[in-house]
Amino acid sequence: MSNFKITRVFSDKTGESHFAEIDIPLHPSGPIGSLSAKYRVENLIFRKVSPDYDFEFHNAPARQFIILLDGEIEIETSLGDKKQFGAGDVLLVEDIDGKGHRTKNLKPIERKSIFITLA
Numbered sequence: 001m002s003n004f005k006i007t008r009v010f011s012d013k014t015g016e017s018h019f020a021e022i023d024i025p026l027h028p029s030g031p032i033g034s035l036s037a038k039y040r041v042e043n044l045i046f047r048k049v050s051p052d053y054d055f056e057f058h059n060a061p062a063r064q065f066i067i068l069l070d071g072e073i074e075i076e077t078s079l080g081d082k083k084q085f086g087a088g089d090v091l092l093v094e095d096i097d098g099k100g101h102r103t104k105n106l107k108p109i110e111r112k113s114i115f116i117t118l119a
Contacts, residue, residue: 002026002034006090007083009060009075011098017077022092039065040119047113054104060093063118071111076102 003023011017026034042062057078072086078099084106085091095101105111 004036004090006065006092007085008092009077009095009101011095011100015098016079017095017099017101018079019075019077019081019083041116042119043115043117045115045117047115049105049111049113051105051108051110053111055102057100057102059098059100060096063092063094063096065116065118066091066093067114067116069112069114071109072106073111074104074106 004026006022006024008020008022009017010020024036026036029035068085068087068089068091070087072084074082074084075091076082078101093101
């Protein structure tokens, strides 16, 4: 069995946001590769942001996966921890309450991503 690694952004009981690494278990599924368990989802949203995107501290509008299609971003937690992410990275953003996180583009390009809100 192998794993698919993603980064989680979440708030603790005091409202501070944090990062955590999550391993999604994958199970062999024959010639189609290895698959995770199914997730119930609510919406799929395509998104583009401007090259100068720098969004101050905010909460996620819903629990959601974010799949980065291109570009690079930096996310900062309320405690000042920063991580960089690029094309192909997957995030699970769950800080719908608390102090939130900050997101900014690191490359001067129009960046594309996909949001998948969880049911």
